[in-house]
Amino acid sequence: MDTNDVVTHTVHGKVKWFDPAKGFGFIVADEGGPDILLHANVLRNYGQSSVSDGTVITVMVQITTRGVQAVEVVQIDAPMSLGMAFMLGDDETMASPEEIALLPIEPARIKWFDKSKGFGFANVFGLPEDVFVHIEVLRHSGFADLAAGEAVCLRIMDGARGRMAVHLVSWEAASREVD
Numbered sequence: 001m002d003t004n005d006v007v008t009h010t011v012h013g014k015v016k017w018f019d020p021a022k023g024f025g026f027i028v029a030d031e032g033g034p035d036i037l038l039h040a041n042v043l044r045n046y047g048q049s050s051v052s053d054g055t056v057i058t059v060m061v062q063i064t065t066r067g068v069q070a071v072e073v074v075q076i077d078a079p080m081s082l083g084m085a086f087m088l089g090d091d092e093t094m095a096s097p098e099e100i101a102l103l104p105i106e107p108a109r110i111k112w113f114d115k116s117k118g119f120g121f122a123n124v125f126g127l128p129e130d131v132f133v134h135i136e137v138l139r140h141s142g143f144a145d146l147a148a149g150e151a152v153c154l155r156i157m158d159g160a161r162g163r164m165a166v167h168l169v170s171w172e173a174a175s176r177e178v179d
Helices: 040-046 097-101 136-139 171-178
Strands: 010-021 025-028 036-039 057-062 069-075 106-114 120-122 129-135 151-159 162-172
Touching: 010 036, 010 069, 036 040, 036 057, 040 069, 069 162, 097 151, 097 162, 106 129, 120 151, 129 151, 136 162, 151 171, 162 171
Parallel strands: 036 069, 129 162
Antiparallel strands: 010 025, 010 057, 025 036, 057 069, 106 120, 106 151, 120 129, 151 162
């Protein structure tokens, strides 16, 4: 088969599961049908190293001899965009999705993140202090894990113990938001 003969179409669905360690996961299409393979390389081409279970996703797929496979991620709609609100640590302050969306996007790199501990830290470019990143913020932002050195963009609020991320987007997704 010639590469020009490859037929793709757009599919909307939800991430059934994705394992960054294994390098793949599956999507369940809204219209039903077989599970769709989502390979880590396809996700990385979108600018994300992981995606959380249940995240709404739009992909271009093709049918291969091994089944239906995602070949390009078109859009990821993090669960947060569906109406989550965050309690800021020990504070009694609540931040609505609308308030969070108004915060500026700040470019950062992940200093370290330990999934088993449920948190990590990032550094905003040009600022000396660490920014706390909780695993629930990752999940609500559509991520399953983060790697040290990964470039991301954060929406940050001041909490009782310092600056903390309340929303996270991949570097590439943030550049699409700005354009």
